[in-house]
Amino acid sequence: MSHPATKWRWRGATRASVLGVAAIAALALFAPTCLGATPSGVAALQVALKNRGLYAGAIDGVIGPHTIAAVRVFQRRHRLTVDGIPGPITCAALGRYSRYRLGTRIVSLGDSGWDVAETQFLLRTHGYSPGPLDASYGARSAGAVRRFQRQSDLDVDGVVGPATLASLDGERSKGPGGLSTSEANQARSARRLVIIRRDAHRLYFYRGTRPLRVFTVATGGTWTPTPLGRFRIVNKYRRPWWYPPDSNWASHLHPIPPGPDNPLGTRWMGLSVSGVGIHGTPNPASVGYSISHGCIRMKKRDAEALFRLVRVGTRVWII
Numbered sequence: 001m002s003h004p005a006t007k008w009r010w011r012g013a014t015r016a017s018v019l020g021v022a023a024i025a026a027l028a029l030f031a032p033t034c035l036g037a038t039p040s041g042v043a044a045l046q047v048a049l050k051n052r053g054l055y056a057g058a059i060d061g062v063i064g065p066h067t068i069a070a071v072r073v074f075q076r077r078h079r080l081t082v083d084g085i086p087g088p089i090t091c092a093a094l095g096r097y098s099r100y101r102l103g104t105r106i107v108s109l110g111d112s113g114w115d116v117a118e119t120q121f122l123l124r125t126h127g128y129s130p131g132p133l134d135a136s137y138g139a140r141s142a143g144a145v146r147r148f149q150r151q152s153d154l155d156v157d158g159v160v161g162p163a164t165l166a167s168l169d170g171e172r173s174k175g176p177g178g179l180s181t182s183e184a185n186q187a188r189s190a191r192r193l194v195i196i197r198r199d200a201h202r203l204y205f206y207r208g209t210r211p212l213r214v215f216t217v218a219t220g221g222t223w224t225p226t227p228l229g230r231f232r233i234v235n236k237y238r239r240p241w242w243y244p245p246d247s248n249w250a251s252h253l254h255p256i257p258p259g260p261d262n263p264l265g266t267r268w269m270g271l272s273v274s275g276v277g278i279h280g281t282p283n284p285a286s287v288g289y290s291i292s293h294g295c296i297r298m299k300k301r302d303a304e305a306l307f308r309l310v311r312v313g314t315r316v317w318i319i
Contacts, residue, residue, distance in 0.1 A: 038200050040102070042067065043121035044114045045086055047135050048097035049074060059133045061121060088285060097135055101288050103202050103214040107160035111137040119160050122168040123148060166204055166211040169197055184209045192309070194233075194278075194316040196296060198226050201288050203278075203296065205309050215306065217278075218287045218297035226294050226318060231271040233278075233314045236307060240268040245275050249293070267303040271316055278316075279303060 039061025046067055049055035055070040068084040075082045078093050091098045100113035107119055117135040123144045124130060131140030142158040149156045152167045160168070167178040179187055187193045193206040198219050205213040220226035239258035244250035256262050265280020278296040280303035281287065287299050296318075298306065 040118040040121045044117035047117040048094045162211040162214040192314045196318045215302045220294040224293045235270040237268045267307040
């Protein structure tokens, strides 16, 4: 006969396991999170939880039951909704460990934050040891970046700017700007190129083969994903009107003139795919998440900066 305490512990463990699986399913299907859909984002979350003494597992970039359980404990302690989903409110509560999305600043010696944790994980993924994954950019992390830069034919300065990040991002660490030989040849002929890494929520602006700027963006949600492919910018508008698309979710809405409540912000750059464009937003908190109806959202100043850089005809690759 089972002891009552053992039975209750078993039930509690079973319930926690079921809740963990449910949270993982929700992350996959519905919830906008601070992770993007990248292992490096999950690793940064694990580092933040570990630094708070809530996660003792490996920093592996896998959103498994142990990571979800740690998120739930953190939410309970901070009186947040306990759902195991690291959404915007939960991530903001992580404090200094959640500051600075990767690509929003140049990472240099002495920096700390979410972007440093992602950088360290990406370095380790490419085979360069940055020392402990602790979200602090010290001498060992800077040394790993220099080794990476040297092997990738980049300027060896030990800081993580657009060119270094573009090479770290994704699988191609070698080659100009993280591009393959054929992509580099196309980039040279195009002169201006925009590459959007959909799952990482990052937009790169290239001049030839050199990434000059990197921006954090929002992309499409689960049911309205941003399309993958190679497109061009076909139109540009300052202070655009917003017109409801021919979709069920917008059937009851009306056109919105330029102004603070316009969903497109102050700039629109339409792509050669129906109904999709790059634009600003009056809701900067949504940037960095998979939450749009298919368009690429940017913060107001970022959209205005990109607007000045691109031209009608500029190539846009969404990968």
